[in-house]
Amino acid sequence: MRVRHVVAAGVIAIVGVLGSAGIAAAQTTPTPTGQNKQAACAKATARLPKIQDRETKVEGRITKLQSRLATAQQNNHPDAVKLIQFRIDWLQKVEQHLKDATNLINSECQST
Numbered sequence: 001m002r003v004r005h006v007v008a009a010g011v012i013a014i015v016g017v018l019g020s021a022g023i024a025a026a027q028t029t030p031t032p033t034g035q036n037k038q039a040a041c042a043k044a045t046a047r048l049p050k051i052q053d054r055e056t057k058v059e060g061r062i063t064k065l066q067s068r069l070a071t072a073q074q075n076n077h078p079d080a081v082k083l084i085q086f087r088i089d090w091l092q093k094v095e096q097h098l099k100d101a102t103n104l105i106n107s108e109c110q111s112t
Helices: 001-025 034-074 078-108
Strands: none
Touching: 034 078
8 A cells, every 4th residue: 555655656746847847848939030030921921912812702702692691681581691691700700810810921020
């Protein structure tokens, strides 16, 4: 019985040491240097046309869905209205995410 307690205490001590070392390693992340930031900005700036193209496609899809929503409301199809509204809401979130990404790239990479 005493041996089990000693082994259990040893295991707990080892887990505690390894756990704190993992936390300490996670907290000491290196900060990006000037070259790293320039490289990241170059990649991000290169992706801007794709992001803007996707944003245009999403806006077009929202417009189409809004016309379908109006038709479904006129024809009294409540299930279709729910589904179309769900898709519109989702696409608006995607659109906002794309706008946020574009704004972030523009603000962070403006000075480089």
